[in-house]
Amino acid sequence: MGNLIKITNLAKSFNDKKVLDNINLSIDKSERVALIGPSGAGKTTLLRIISGLETPSQGTIQIHNHNTGYVFQEPRLIPWRNVEQNLLFVKPDADLEDILVKIRLKDYKNHYPHQLSGGMKQRVNLARALVTNPDLLIMDEPFSSLDLPIKLEIINDVLIQWQERKFTMIIVTHDLKEALLLADRVIILSSSPGQVVEDFTVDLKDLNRKISDPALLNIESDILHVLSNVY
Amino acid sequence: MIKLRRTLLGIILFLVIWQVLAIYLDANTIIPGLGAIYNELTSLIGKQTFLVAVVSTIGKVIVALLLTLLIGLPLGFLLGINNKLFDMFRPIIMVIQAVPVISWLTLVIFAWGIGFRGPIFITFLSLFPIALLTTVSGVRNLDKNLLEMATLYQVPRWLVIKYIYLGSLLPFIVAILDVTLGQAWKVILVSEYLCGNSGLGVLILAARYEVNPAKVWALTFFAVLLGLIAERLVKLLLRKVAKRWAI
Numbered sequence: 001m002g003n004l005i006k007i008t009n010l011a012k013s014f015n016d017k018k019v020l021d022n023i024n025l026s027i028d029k030s031e032r033v034a035l036i037g038p039s040g041a042g043k044t045t046l047l048r049i050i051s052g053l054e055t056p057s058q059g060t061i062q063i064h065n066h067n068t069g070y071v072f073q074e075p076r077l078i079p080w081r082n083v084e085q086n087l088l089f090v091k092p093d094a095d096l097e098d099i100l101v102k103i104r105l106k107d108y109k110n111h112y113p114h115q116l117s118g119g120m121k122q123r124v125n126l127a128r129a130l131v132t133n134p135d136l137l138i139m140d141e142p143f144s145s146l147d148l149p150i151k152l153e154i155i156n157d158v159l160i161q162w163q164e165r166k167f168t169m170i171i172v173t174h175d176l177k178e179a180l181l182l183a184d185r186v187i188i189l190s191s192s193p194g195q196v197v198e199d200f201t202v203d204l205k206d207l208n209r210k211i212s213d214p215a216l217l218n219i220e221s222d223i224l225h226v227l228s229n230v231y
Numbered sequence: 232m233i234k235l236r237r238t239l240l241g242i243i244l245f246l247v248i249w250q251v252l253a254i255y256l257d258a259n260t261i262i263p264g265l266g267a268i269y270n271e272l273t274s275l276i277g278k279q280t281f282l283v284a285v286v287s288t289i290g291k292v293i294v295a296l297l298l299t300l301l302i303g304l305p306l307g308f309l310l311g312i313n314n315k316l317f318d319m320f321r322p323i324i325m326v327i328q329a330v331p332v333i334s335w336l337t338l339v340i341f342a343w344g345i346g347f348r349g350p351i352f353i354t355f356l357s358l359f360p361i362a363l364l365t366t367v368s369g370v371r372n373l374d375k376n377l378l379e380m381a382t383l384y385q386v387p388r389w390l391v392i393k394y395i396y397l398g399s400l401l402p403f404i405v406a407i408l409d410v411t412l413g414q415a416w417k418v419i420l421v422s423e424y425l426c427g428n429s430g431l432g433v434l435i436l437a438a439r440y441e442v443n444p445a446k447v448w449a450l451t452f453f454a455v456l457l458g459l460i461a462e463r464l465v466k467l468l469l470r471k472v473a474k475r476w477a478i
Contacts, residue, residue, distance in 0.1 A: 051383060074376070090384035
């Protein structure tokens, strides 16, 4: 598998304050990567640089992709457009039938954002990212405000979509369990300025992971050990 | 129903107080009796000069409002998205806002004499800064996160303008319509009074020369009534728009 993203000696500063420093990272096609680190580690900034919303202050970033889907932390839905119209806004010629069924939005396609729960809004946020048929799916703490059952349901939907489409996935999260359920690689960033501290491979074959799986718990314990030095 | 009854009661109370004041103060030059006002009202309705004046005033209000919206909204939009342009236009807007209406009136009379253009121009100058500056603040207040989302998904510019800018501006446009419509009636009447050759303002001026306060109040009643009807019609239209845009 070739590199989809190659980041070399990347640094980013805002008003002379360095938020990212010396980031070197390669991400392969179809990899599922979770970025974990304390607040101020520059995780979101790194995602914004990868998606092209920010430019690095130093270093280079090479991306070999055409489409990026971005699941924002807050849903960023247009309040006066319904679900269907919000999805068509990013891809006017999209056939929405399939995605509405798979992301469980079919019965809500005529609802406006203010008529949706937090979980449903995040589903629309996810569906909007998927409707562009991305080869890179970026998720910035997409489940942070959701209850556990809803969170697990959406994680499952994301994994089903990944299995079908095999896009590259980068997720930023504070929740280690969430990272372990979704990713096959967990990268730990230090606090300000953010630097890569550790790069773990989650060596679990089964995509349908359980939080209580002993193998998963073992990896979790290793990562927690590293995190205790970072936080 | 109870609300309607209370409103009616309020109106009756107001009329009773008016009539009592008219009788006891005996200040006929300011508060004429209700009977005298009613007689003026009924005699005005049948007169052609009155109907022509009403049509003339309504026409001027419509033209002044259209000019204000057609120039104020697009220009406000441009100045809202472009700070350099806003800085360039700011002195002109400040001048329009700061120059007293009486100065404009004098200049208008010099330029066009007494006629229909003066009241429209004066009203436009009074309303234009409201429309322009409200639109500018509407553009500046829109959700930058939505714009960033559109940038990320490379949504064409015209779709962003149609669905994000216009949608965000709609509550501001509603506010502009609400405020300018209310102001337009008042300003048109004043400028008709001072530099017009037709309209309700001119009739009020004539009533002044006749020293006929009952006629002044009768004309004022019609002016208020027209203003209220226009406000209702616009509110009805805006409710439909709001429903369509789910705001």
